[in-house]
Amino acid sequence: MKINCRQASRLISQGLDQPLNQWQYVRLRVHLWMCGNCRQFSHQLQLLQQAARKAGRGE
Amino acid sequence: MIAHADLEAELAYLQRYALAQLRDRDAANEIVQETVLAALESGDSFSGKSSLRTWLTSILRFKLIDRLRRKGKEVLFESLEDETDDSDFDGLFSKDGHWQDKIKAWSGPEESLMSRQFWEVFERCSEVMPRRTAMAFVMREVMGLDIAEICNNLDVTATNCSVLLYRARMSLRECFEIRWTGEAKA
Incomplete structure (x- = not known):
């Protein structure tokens, strides 16, 4: 079953906090492979996370 | 020894950090004060290897987490x-x-x-x-x-x-x- 971008965006966020289960992981990977928008979104959330952590360490 | 002028320059940064978590100016100021006092008391342990900000932030972060754990659950009234x-x-x-x-x-x-x-x-x-x-x-x-x-x-x-x-x-x-x-x- 395919997931849409909205569902993918939730999984991308969730994956930053805890490991996804296999069902979620596989579907997200397939979606990201096909969807440039979601790859960009995922990259931006990672940048945001790294920036927050750096700020949190006073760097 | 840490120069007081250097310390003062970091106060705004520390206040912002504390405020983000505590969302209460008085509580934020209080914990920033505690942080700075702790820093001055242990001035010798600041090696200069990390930046002053990084060092102060690590003290503040420790104090914020400690406070969070001691205070227990947050009381939040919004639905x-x-x-x-x-x-x-x-x-x-x-x-x-x-x-x-x-x-x-x-x-x-x-x-x-x-x-x-x-x-x-x-x-x-x-x-x-x-x-x-x-x-x-x-x-x-x-x-x-x-x-x-x-x-x-x-x-x-x-x-x-x-x-x-x-x-x-x-x-x-x-x-x-x-x-x-x-x-x-x-």
């Missing part, structure tokens, strides 16, 4: 329902759940640029964020706590916790986006 519903992002997606607009690459930011402007963007963005949402984000991303501890502190389920973090990230992403695209135009 959780409003915060665990992500329908306010409906406008970003089409009916079938695809992005309404193309997600453009941010032209400006490297990670270091973003982290330097982080507090500024966060401060403005979190003004319109529900309290629990902003707090969940700070606990998770700034202080690096794990989900179980955040759920426990905010007294929400793991599922609700995920939604809070999702909402915070969606909002902050938009705030950064406005900043980068705005700067690109200027």
